[in-house]
Amino acid sequence: MNYQYRIWDSYLGRILYVLELNYIPEGFDKYNNLRLRVDYIRALDTEKHEIHVYQGAELDEIVLERCTQKQDKNGRLFYDGDIIKTEKGNYQEVVDYQAEIGGKGEKLVSQFSAFPFGYNDMELKDIVTYKLSKTDEIVGEYHTFKLPKGVIENG
Structure with a gap:
């Protein structure tokens, strides 16, 4: 399956693939671009076949990484x-x-x-x-x- 994002979970020590991602608008930067903050992530641990949900402080434990769509x-x-x-x-x-x-x-x-x-x-x-x-x-x-x-x- 092709996932647009994946996360590194530092607590688990492995990569999980993002199934759902929610953003909250946080205003605009100095160039008038909308700034977004990640509010919620639901991710699949393909190694353990488990779903993990990240919210609030749990989001500090992960690194969000985008897919390039190139192979x-x-x-x-x-x-x-x-x-x-x-x-x-x-x-x-x-x-x-x-x-x-x-x-x-x-x-x-x-x-x-x-x-x-x-x-x-x-x-x-x-x-x-x-x-x-x-x-x-x-x-x-x-x-x-x-x-x-x-x-x-x-x-």
Whole structure:
């Protein structure tokens, strides 16, 4: 099944897939964009075949991650928080996926902002724009990923 969002539950130590998501409007930012706050999440634990509900303070224990609707070379969907290995062998973390219409609207360009994996003190200047490729491979997700033996952290 294709889920638009997933969550990392730090208490359970695993990923769950969002079945229902409720927002509450919180006003407008300085650019007049509507700000929303997540109020309620119902999520499926595919490992334990259980439904979990998150409200109030429980929402502080989770990280919400969006699906890009794009697939890696093995057909797995990319989500925010995924660690990918590029065709060049670099490890990147998907941190903010954006789909943009390019040209005259006839072509969809998929890109995301990414941190080279292994950096601890990142700044906005270190974020790169990267176009997703069918040759990229999801090798883990941010919360549990460890670099393979012999691979030196980017930096």
